[in-house]
Amino acid sequence: MNIIDELLRAEGEITFAVLPTPSYLREGVLELAREKVRHYKPKIEAEFGISLGNVEVKDQKHWLVDSVSYSANQAILEHAERMGEIPTEAHRKFYWRNAEAARLIGGIPFFLYANYISGAFARAANGSIYMPFGYMSRMTDHGFNERMKYMGRIIMHEIGHCVWDKLKLRKIDKELFGDRVWKEGFCTYVADVRFANLYPEEFEGFEMHGVYKRGLKLVEGVVEKHGIGALRELPRRWKEFDKEFRN
Numbered sequence: 722m723n724i725i726d727e728l729l730r731a732e733g734e735i736t737f738a739v740l741p742t743p744s745y746l747r748e749g750v751l752e753l754a755r756e757k758v759r760h761y762k763p764k765i766e767a768e769f770g771i772s773l774g775n776v777e778v779k780d781q782k783h784w785l786v787d788s789v790s791y792s793a794n795q796a797i798l799e800h801a802e803r804m805g806e807i808p809t810e811a812h813r814k815f816y817w818r819n820a821e822a823a824r825l826i827g828g829i830p831f832f833l834y835a836n837y838i839s840g841a842f843a844r845a846a847n848g849s850i851y852m853p854f855g856y857m858s859r860m861t862d863h864g865f866n867e868r869m870k871y872m873g874r875i876i877m878h879e880i881g882h883c884v885w886d887k888l889k890l891r892k893i894d895k896e897l898f899g900d901r902v903w904k905e906g907f908c909t910y911v912a913d914v915r916f917a918n919l920y921p922e923e924f925e926g927f928e929m930h931g932v933y934k935r936g937l938k939l940v941e942g943v944v945e946k947h948g949i950g951a952l953r954e955l956p957r958r959w960k961e962f963d964k965e966f967r968n
């Protein structure tokens with residue numbers, strides 16, 4: 722019996738979608754996701770000629786603490802770059818105090834978001850991939866049938882986000898919404914077009930919509946006009962392409 726069958730059988734015994742996901746099921750989802758990362762990361766690194774380092778797969782509950790420390794480290798690095806000097810102990814303390822404050826202020830909203838609002842299959846941030854297991858994820862994907870079935874596409878899409886973050890100009894994202902359609906289009910293109918041959922069985926019954934579909938159309942337009950090499954340029958040059966393709 723393979724891991725998916727095993728998990729689906731175990732899940733079938735649990736009838737209440739509103740309960741949080743039991744830990745043995747979480748582990749199974751995380752393990753399958755890690756297996757996909759091991760498999761796909763080298764392929765995408767070769768495609769883009771970059772190294773992504775260690776891409777960890779974690780439970781989304783670690784996201785807030787990871788994010789504030791990641792941002793603090795990035796802010797320290799940016800500070801050093803801007804000032805052309807090694808940050809002093811006082812600078813480091815300043816950024817870490819901000820991070821600690823963000824964690825404290827963000828704790829309750831994050832808990833509510835992660836448990837009740839967020840219904841995503843997965844998300845990439847801080848160079849890692851997070852799997853949400855909140856009530857909403859469970860209610861919208863009871864049994865994890867969808868998430869387990871489409872794990873290849875999901876993970877490839879999320880590794881696409883890691884590539885975008887690695888290649889983009891600014892390390893700290895100041896563009897909260899402006900680049901979303903390009904970012905999601907880029908990841909959807911990577912997972913659903915460029916590497917689609919790796920998991921042909923995962924295209925049945927799972928269609929991208931909304932910002933993913935709109936973004937995909939834009940990216941397809943860029944590749945069609947400027948060639949596949951433009952795909953590597955997208956994270957740095959999306960503003961140029963935006964002017965060219967969205968008018």
Ligand SMILES: [Zn+2]
Binds near residue numbers: 878882904905908
């Ligand atoms: Zn995405």
